[in-house]
Amino acid sequence: MTDTTRTIDPAGSTGTTRVTTPWEGLVTSALLGTERRTPPAEILAPGKEAPVALLDAAALHTVRRRAGLLPARAAARPEPASHDGRARLPDAAGRRLSRLLADRSVSSGGGGRRGAAPDLTELLPQWLAAANEHGYRAPAAVLPALLDAARARTDLRPQALTFAGPRGLWLARLNPEWKFALRGASGGALLPDPRDGEAVRLLWEEGLFAERVALLAVVRAQDTEASRALLASTWSTERAEDRLMFLDSLRTGLSGADEPFLERALSDRSRNVRHTAAELLSALPGSALAGRMAARAATCVSMDRTGGGQVITVEAPHECDADMQRDGVVPAPPAGRGERSWWLGQLVEAAPLATWPARLGGRTPEEIVALPVLDDWADELHAAWCRAAVRQRDARWSTALLGTPTASPAAGPGTSSLAERAKLLATLPPAERASWVASFIAAHGLSEAFQLLGVCAVPWAEPLGRAVVDALDIARDAGSYPWSFSGVMGLAERCLDPAEASRLELLTAAQDEPEDASPGAGGYWSEAFRRLVSTLRLRASMLAELNGRNEPGDLGQLAAPTGLTGPTGLTEPAAP
DSSP states (O other), X not given: OOOEEEEEOXXXXXXXXXXXXXXXXXXXXXXXXXXXXXXXXXXXXXXXXXXXHHHHHHHXXXXXXXXXXXXXXXXXXXXXOXXXXXXXXXXXXXXXXXXXXXXOSOOTTSOSOOOXXXXXXXXXXXXXXXXXXXXXXXXXXGHHHHHHHXXXXXXXXXXXXXXXXXXXXXXXXXXXXXXXXXXXOSSSTTSOOTTOHHHHHHHHHHSOHHHHHHHHHHHHHHOHHHHHHXXXXXXXXXXXXXXXXXXXXXXTTOOGGGHHHHHHHTTOSOHHHHHHHHHHHHTSTTSHHXXXXXXXXXXXXXXXXXXXXXXXXXXXXXXXXXXXXXXXXXXXXXXXXXXXXXXXXXXXXXXXXXXXXXXXXXXXXXXXXXXXXXXXXXXXHHHHHHHHHHHTTOHHHHHHHHOOTTSOGGGOSSOOXXXXXHHHHTTSOHHXXXXXXXXXXXXXXXXXXXHHHTTSOBSOOHHHHHHHHHHHHHHHHTTOOGXXXXXXHHHHHHHSOGGXXXXXXXXXXXXXXXXXXXXXXXXXXXXXXXXXXXXXXXXXXXXXXXXXXXXXXXXXXXXXXXXXXXXXXXXXXXXX
């Protein structure tokens, strides 16, 4: 192969000019050695040894190659980023963000001893949530590190992209490693204004799937009627998996106005689409589907008149007909599940909860769930009511099904599953949720409380925070190792009110270990509580900096900027 010089045009195409010297032959001789591969004859001058002649020729032709390479033309400058009119981040808060993004010294999943220093990486989601609450824009200098952090941690992406704003999306277009930001740009500069009908139509008809999903979400947030019209315009030509994703967007702002579209979707050729449409319709207690399911469920559940009207009797369906299947009832049960119980659960789950007081003697939800159920149908019936309460966001039924927090979980009226209880709790107002979990912890300790704590609003209300700390203190006095409670301790660091730091100072002192305690447990507990206190104080400082102050000041006023947040610092999802 002969040596070539290259010229590169702006489009990246290559033109070549033939040069007589075999450059590749020189390279091969240099790699293999002149004893194994003789250099090309034209470079072997008389009186020169082969290695010297090879080096001389390489020097000469290197210069020739470089001289023959023409520089590419300068590419056009990219369009500037859209203007970001949000407030400038305070300097102290900006320095704090740089430290949070740079910290890689502690990994919460590393398994080693953490020491008493706060885990800065676990505070980043909360910092971003608070900064977004204040409406700050990200400093340009931190955008690369912010996008790198969001690339590595999917839980950071919604808040990080909101904080990065249009400049972050502009920058992401220039680096393929940040293309995730473009897929998640639900409200960024890459999407047209929802009020620009022509631009919306063009992107909906020609855009990539991810762009269309993001576009539909933006339009839905602005105008639910326009989003339905957009969806209907191409519904019949969409793939089944795409129809399913698009239909899921109707959960936001779901209302009776969506019923006609969802009713038509009940006849969809995809079973998954039909099932999702039925689920959404059943979340609308006034829908026709909810009425049909209520009528079916009412024929299956009633009071046993022979027992004095104080016992519930159940007669599960004997078949799953075509109309039931159209309304979303899946005919084939999972392995190990009986058909009739499977059908019954789906009917009761989809029926409006308002069906049952009238059907069961005018009783309240609390009275209904306390009634005995004949023939061992209680677990199936209560589980279906639990799912209905979650789907319909019915706090009163959720409270009745949760029962008294001090009672044994196994004896609860609705379900003993902690996962199901967490879902029921999520339907309650934040104060009631925190109070219930606090009473549960006081009665049962922390061993079963982790999932329940995960649905409580941040910062934890004072009774809940006190219950958690008291339970940790009891565990320490019992001589347990603190890593048995590392999950709860990690939540406490992120979720306790920062104002609790001073009260917790007493717990940082090392205590004498009882004789039956685990060796060294006292020192580990002291270290864990010191880390808890230092993390709370750091959170207070973070919030003070975001408020434009350099000192924490009154910690009690810095618990949260506005609204409700979850344990990771992300805003809680709205009810369907």
